[in-house]
Amino acid sequence: MIALIGLVIGVVLGLLLHPDVPLWLQPYLPIAIVAALDAMFGGVRARLEGIFDEKVFVVSFLSNTVIAALIVFLGDELGVGSQLSTGVVVVLGIRIFSNAAGIRRKLFGA
Amino acid sequence: MSLLSDLFAGKLLDPGYAEAAARRAASGGTRRRGGRLSGAGVLAVLAAAGVLLAVAGVQVRRSEPVAAKERARLIDQIHARTGETDALQRRLDRLRADTGRERAGALERSAEGRRARRDLAAQAAAAAAEPAAGPGLVVTVDDAPAEGRGEDGGDSGGRVYDQDLQALVNGLWAAGATAIGINGRRLTPVTAIRTAGEAILVDYRPLTGPYEVTALGDPDRLHDAFTGSAADRRLRALQERYHMRYGTRRTSGARLPAAGALRLRYAAPAPGAGR
Numbered sequence: 272m273i274a275l276i277g278l279v280i281g282v283v284l285g286l287l288l289h290p291d292v293p294l295w296l297q298p299y300l301p302i303a304i305v306a307a308l309d310a311m312f313g314g315v316r317a318r319l320e321g322i323f324d325e326k327v328f329v330v331s332f333l334s335n336t337v338i339a340a341l342i343v344f345l346g347d348e349l350g351v352g353s354q355l356s357t358g359v360v361v362v363l364g365i366r367i368f369s370n371a372a373g374i375r376r377k378l379f380g381a
Numbered sequence: 382m383s384l385l386s387d388l389f390a391g392k393l394l395d396p397g398y399a400e401a402a403a404r405r406a407a408s409g410g411t412r413r414r415g416g417r418l419s420g421a422g423v424l425a426v427l428a429a430a431g432v433l434l435a436v437a438g439v440q441v442r443r444s445e446p447v448a449a450k451e452r453a454r455l456i457d458q459i460h461a462r463t464g465e466t467d468a469l470q471r472r473l474d475r476l477r478a479d480t481g482r483e484r485a486g487a488l489e490r491s492a493e494g495r496r497a498r499r500d501l502a503a504q505a506a507a508a509a510a511e512p513a514a515g516p517g518l519v520v521t522v523d524d525a526p527a528e529g530r531g532e533d534g535g536d537s538g539g540r541v542y543d544q545d546l547q548a549l550v551n552g553l554w555a556a557g558a559t560a561i562g563i564n565g566r567r568l569t570p571v572t573a574i575r576t577a578g579e580a581i582l583v584d585y586r587p588l589t590g591p592y593e594v595t596a597l598g599d600p601d602r603l604h605d606a607f608t609g610s611a612a613d614r615r616l617r618a619l620q621e622r623y624h625m626r627y628g629t630r631r632t633s634g635a636r637l638p639a640a641g642a643l644r645l646r647y648a649a650p651a652p653g654a655g656r
Contacts, residue, residue: 277424281431285439290432292440300437307430313398314423322402329422331397332430 298347299340302356306339307332309363312370319377509569509640513560517635518603520549522616523591523626539623541592543576545616549594550574552612556603558596562637564588569640591626600631
């Protein structure tokens with residue numbers, strides 16, 4: 272419940288405040304979102320398995336987003352930004368899907 | 382710890398939670414019971430994720446109108462420039478008509494001038510310098526429909542080439558046409574019909590199919606003279622072999638504009654002439 276409330280508060284805040292994202296930060300936004308999705312799915316799965324831990328969740332969220340953005344930034348500086356972001360998306364996508372499979376097993380027993 | 386081997390083994394890809402749970406169990410459950418979503422940290426993190434999502438969504442939607450605006454601006458520019466050239470063309474036509482009238486008035490004054498004027502009119506008609514209208518023959522050719530193209534011809538088998546149009550135009554001249562235009566573009570005796578890439582250029586301007594070649598002249602005589610000519614046979618063969626579109630029809634009132642810029646090749650102003 273508290274998770275849903277947090278998410279709604281965040282979306283409303285984002286829509287109301289209309290923060291202007293500086294141009295240099297814009298390429299990292301989608302990657303950061305994919306990383307955040309990964310952390311959230313991991314949290315949901317842990318919650319369903321009864322091993323949720325707040326500290327792990329917070330740390331994994333922050334480190335995921337920051338590291339994903341950093342990797343893409345580094346790739347941009349080296350001239351392989353698009354390839355590196357593809358790699359990041361692939362790895363995070365695999366993790367998201369495996370977490371989603373875990374959630375599905377817990378919820379539906381299938 | 383390889384990603385793929387872990388994935389195939391069905392193991393957790395992120396063992397952080399399991400390790401934390403194991404640590405808790407080892408320390409005798411002194412920490413808060415796991416499995417509950419609680420605390421300000423979770424709230425803050427999810428709020429941050431929500432902000433990220435919302436900002437990204439807003440960003441995407443904001444950049445759409447920018448692209449649309451750019452496109453609209455370009456289209457406006459194209460329209461404005463096209464209007465400018467049209468206005469210039471109209472001005473050119475008006476000035477040409479003016480000079481033509483003044484020349485006619487000047488030549489009218491003497492018998493020699495009247496003869497020169499008749500000469501000039503005949504030359505202008507031959508050089509396609511004046512608009513022409515009258516009955517004529519319209520020949521339509523077009524690329525074969527995509528599914529009807531012959532296998533042996535491949536992709537390029539059913540396309541109209543510049544040589545086809547050249548042969549057609551020459552055939553129509555030979556059949557006695559007095560003026561010819563392709564898709565409303567008047568041909569002079571020296572107008573080039575060429576291919577550049579996949580487009581056919583007439584007078585260095587690209588045309589798209591279907592190509593309507595209008596020849597002015599007595600429709601029946603034109604038709605009789607053209608039927609069976611080399612150009613007619615060539616196009617018929619193309620039609621049978623590649624299913625290219627080819628057809629002729631008579632028209633009672635075709636209009637052809639004057640040809641574009643006429644360049645004087647050999648004439649030069651007489652030294653010391655002019656007012």
